[in-house]
Amino acid sequence: GAVVSQHPSWVICKSGTSVKIECRSLDFQATTMFWYRQFPKQSLMLMATSNEGSKATYEQGVEKDKFLINHASLTLSTLTVTSAHPEDSSFYICSARPGEGSTGELFFGEGSRLTVL
Amino acid sequence: QKEVEQDPGPLSVPEGAIVSLNCTYSNSAFQYFMWYRQYSRKGPELLMYTYSSGNKEDGRFTAQVDKSSKYISLFIRDSQPSDSATYLCAMSPGGYQKVTFGTGTKLQVIP
Numbered sequence: 001g002a003v004v005s006q007h008p009s010w011v012i013c014k015s016g017t018s019v020k021i022e023c024r025s026l027d028f029q030a031t032t033m034f035w036y037r038q039f040p041k042q043s044l045m046l047m048a049t050s051n052e053g054s055k056a057t058y059e060q061g062v063e064k065d066k067f068l069i070n071h072a073s074l075t076l077s078t079l080t081v082t083s084a085h086p087e088d089s090s091f092y093i094c095s096a097r098p099g100e101g102s103t104g105e106l107f108f109g110e111g112s113r114l115t116v117l
Numbered sequence: 118q119k120e121v122e123q124d125p126g127p128l129s130v131p132e133g134a135i136v137s138l139n140c141t142y143s144n145s146a147f148q149y150f151m152w153y154r155q156y157s158r159k160g161p162e163l164l165m166y167t168y169s170s171g172n173k174e175d176g177r178f179t180a181q182v183d184k185s186s187k188y189i190s191l192f193i194r195d196s197q198p199s200d201s202a203t204y205l206c207a208m209s210p211g212g213y214q215k216v217t218f219g220t221g222t223k224l225q226v227i228p
Contacts (some may be wrong), residue, residue, distance in 0.1 A: 006160065034215070043205065043220040044161070093160050105151065106207070106216055108160040 002028050002098050006109030013084055014117055021079045021112045023094030029074035030096035034106070035067070038091045050077040084116040120144050123206055123219030132228050136193040140206035140219045143187065147208040147217075150182050152191045155203045155221065164204075165191060196226045 003026040013019050023033055031052045036044040048069050049057040056069035066088075068080040077096075081088055093111040123140045130136055138152075149168055153161035165180035167173045173180045179192040189208070193200055206219040 004160075044218050046215060049215065091158070105149065105163065105166050107163060108153070111158070111160040113158065 002026075002096070002107040004094065004096050004107045004109040006094055006112055008112055009110055010113040010115075012115045012117065015085055016083055018080055018082045019084055019114060021081075021092055021094075021114075023077045023079070023096070023109050025075045025096045025098075025107075028096075028098040030077075030098065031074060033071060033077040033094055033096045035069060035077075035079050036093045036095065038093060038111075044093065047079075081114065084114070086116045089114055089116045118143060120217050121206065121208060121219045124222055125220050127223040127225055129225045129227060130196055132196060132198060132226055134196050134226075136196050136200070136224060136226075138191040138193075138204050138206075138222050138224070140189050140208075141187055142189075142208060142217075144208075144210075144217070145184075145187070146210040148211045149209045150180070150189050151207040151209075151216070152178075152180055153205040153207060154200075155205060157202075161205055196224075198226045198228050201225050 005024045005026050007022045033050040035047045037047050038044050046059050047062045050069045050071040052071045052074050058064045071077040091111050091113050095106040095108045121142045152165040154164050155161040167180050167182050170182050170184045177194045181190045203221040203223045205221045207216050209216040
């Protein structure tokens with residue numbers, strides 16, 4: 001299957017700082033990437049859809065100024081958690097679809113665990 | 118009512134058993150159906166991907182989709198302790214529309 005790489009896999013930061021997480025599609029181009037948040041023992045919560053060359057589409061209740069998404073190329077999307085607070089501590093996962101207009105098949109990164117002290 | 122319903126488990130079975138995991142859904146627009154396996158603190162791994170109704174087999178895994186009943190299943194034959202994980206069903210109308218996930222079923226295969 002297609003490979004999606006996410007970095008860093010875990011990060012610890014102080015409250016008030018910003019953290020950037022990268023999501024790369026290694027063997028395919030992705031015009032669309034997705035960012036999810038997962039709480040312990042819960043399913044994936046879609047945060048936003050990242051579109052190459054245009055603004056991200058955020059789900060209801062997700063603060064776009066807090067979670068900055070940039071999709072600068074067909075293989076890279078970044079999520080920046082700005083002015084992080086302890087309640088932002090979570091497991092963040094990205095996913096991508098190969099090709100344009102492709103079907104629902106999604107491939108996921110390994111996830112990034114953020115701990116805000 | 119949630120768009121996708123999945124029993125959270127946990128489901129415990131002895132090694133070698135046949136495991137049946139299921140999801141029901143309410144959105145008749147769903148055309149593409151996926152099963153993901155997620156180990157603790159890891160990203161989901163795509164196991165099976167099917168389009169519309171029918172069966173698909175890959176090794177010990179069989180995915181079934183019954184669109185008339187809005188019901189999908191994943192069967193695992195000869196289950197192994199390494200199959201212990203959370204299994205997520207997911208579905209989409211296709212194209213650029215978002216994928217909707219079930220809450221996941223935690224499976225434990227006991228040696």
